Each structure stands twice: as structure tokens, then as C-alpha cells.
Amino acid sequence: KNQVEQSPQSLIILEGKNCTLQCNYTVSPFSNLRWYKQDTGRGPVSLTIMTFSENTKSNGRYTATLDADTKQSSLHITASQLSDSASYICVVSRSSGGSYIPTFGRGTSLIVHP
Amino acid sequence: DVKVTQSSRYLVKRTGEKVFLECVQDMDHENMFWYRQDPGLGLRLIYFSYDVKMKEKGDIPEGYSVSREKKERFSLILESASTNQTSMYLCASRPGTRGTDTQYFGPGTRLTVL
Numbered sequence: 001k002n003q004v005e006q007s008p009q010s011l012i013i014l015e016g017k018n019c020t021l022q023c024n025y026t027v028s029p030f031s032n033l034r035w036y037k038q039d040t041g042r043g044p045v046s047l048t049i050m051t052f053s054e055n056t057k058s059n060g061r062y063t064a065t066l067d068a069d070t071k072q073s074s075l076h077i078t079a080s081q082l083s084d085s086a087s088y089i090c091v092v093s094r095s096s097g098g099s100y101i102p103t104f105g106r107g108t109s110l111i112v113h114p
Numbered sequence: 115d116v117k118v119t120q121s122s123r124y125l126v127k128r129t130g131e132k133v134f135l136e137c138v139q140d141m142d143h144e145n146m147f148w149y150r151q152d153p154g155l156g157l158r159l160i161y162f163s164y165d166v167k168m169k170e171k172g173d174i175p176e177g178y179s180v181s182r183e184k185k186e187r188f189s190l191i192l193e194s195a196s197t198n199q200t201s202m203y204l205c206a207s208r209p210g211t212r213g214t215d216t217q218y219f220g221p222g223t224r225l226t227v228l
Binding site: 042045102105 | 118149154155156157158164172204206212214215216217220221
């Protein structure tokens with residue numbers, strides 16, 4: 001079964017601190033893995049995308065890693081800011097009949113306190 | 115700038131009513147998606163369309179149908195709304211069939227079925 005598991009479910013950190021979010025998946029055949037940020041009341045916005053051959057991708061203070069062998073990914077946030085408070089969603093897409101079908105994780109809710 | 119709009123931000127309907135949720139994108143994208151998002155469950159794919167008049171079932175199509183008569187518009191239909199369809203509904207579009215293409219999400223419609 002195609003599944004994406006994220007941990008932790010929620011996380012509270014102080015402003016300026018770093019944190020790492022985890023994503024494990026069983027999606028097959030693997031096409032790509034993407035991390036989204038979803039602010040409250042808004043649709044998700046893409047942060048990074050990695051294909052099978054990529055093992056790290058950065059977007060400002062966000063750095064994603066991918067280990068395709070162990071089917072694990074992480075999202076590292078450096079020097080957190082209050083605006084980082086959001087839900088972070090891991091999405092793994094599989095190829096199917098010429099199209100690409102995404103499977104979403106349940107998300108990690110991050111709260112950054114001043 | 116890609117824009118995906120949804121017809122309503124909030125909607126309240128009664129059990130048994132027929133409900134239409136409309137989604138419009140202005141970037142000539144080929145692929146469009148409908149998701150529902152529930153607390154603790156993440157986003158789940160209801161239906162997607164990779165071309166005009168084409169549709170494919172996602173993970174939870176039961177109780178829903180879709181229509182794509184024009185490229186820019188993708189409608190989600192609840193033939194007879196039920197209380198368990200109370201949820202946040204998110205529409206997304208994607209340029210084409212490349213797996214690495216980004217999905218762009220609308221702001222969501224929060225539907226309450228009484």
C-alpha cells in the first residue's frame with residue numbers, strides 16, 4: 001500500500017532554534033518527493049522537490065534530504081522564525097499510466113514561539 | 115503568477131442537497147485535482163483530470179463526481195451531501211504530465227453539511 005508517514009505529529013520550538021522533520025514512505029514506483037508548507041487557512045505551497053538521483057535540496061533556510069534506499073526524507077529548518085509556524089507536508093509521487101499520482105503525509109504542525 | 119481560485123471560501127449545505135464546488139485556474143494547466151483535508155488525516159485525493167473531459171478516480175471517490183468541460187475549470191459535485199462530507203476541499207492544478215511539475219493550490223472551500 002502506498003503510504004507516507006511523518007513525524008513528529010507536532011513540534012514546538014523557540015525562535016532562532018533549528019529543527020528537523022521526518023518522512024518515511026512506501027510509495028512505488030517512486031517518481032519524486034516534495035515538501036510543502038501550509039499556513040493556516042491557505043493551500044499548501046511547494047518548498048522543495050527531489051527526484052531519485054538527488055539526495056539534498058535547499059530553499060533558503062529549508063534543506064531537504066532524501067535517502068531513496070531507506071525511503072526516508074527529512075526537512076531541516078535553520079534559525080527558525082515566527083513565520084515558519086505552519087504545517088509541513090511530505091508528498092511522494094508515483095508514476096502511473098503516464099501520469100503522476102501524489103500521496104500526502106498527514107503533516108507536522110510546527111509552532112515557533114518568540 | 116499562477117492563480118487557482120475556488121468559488122467559495124465557506125459553504126453550508128443541508129443533508130441531501132446537491133453541491134457544486136468550482137475551481138478555475140488561469141495558467142492553461144493540463145492537470146487538475148480535487149482533495150479533501152481533514153484534521154489528522156492530511157490531504158486525500160478525490161479525483162483528478164489530466165485533460166478536458168478526462169477524469170480519473172483518486173483514493174476516495176465515493177460520493178463524489180467531477181466535470182471538466184473546459185480546460186480552466188474543474189468542478190466537484192456532491193450528488194447528495196452527507197454529514198461525513200463536511201471537510202476542507204482543496205483544488206490544485208499542474209502544468210502537464212511531467213512528474214516534477216509543481217501543483218498549485220487554491221485557498222480551499224470549507225464545506226459544512228448539516
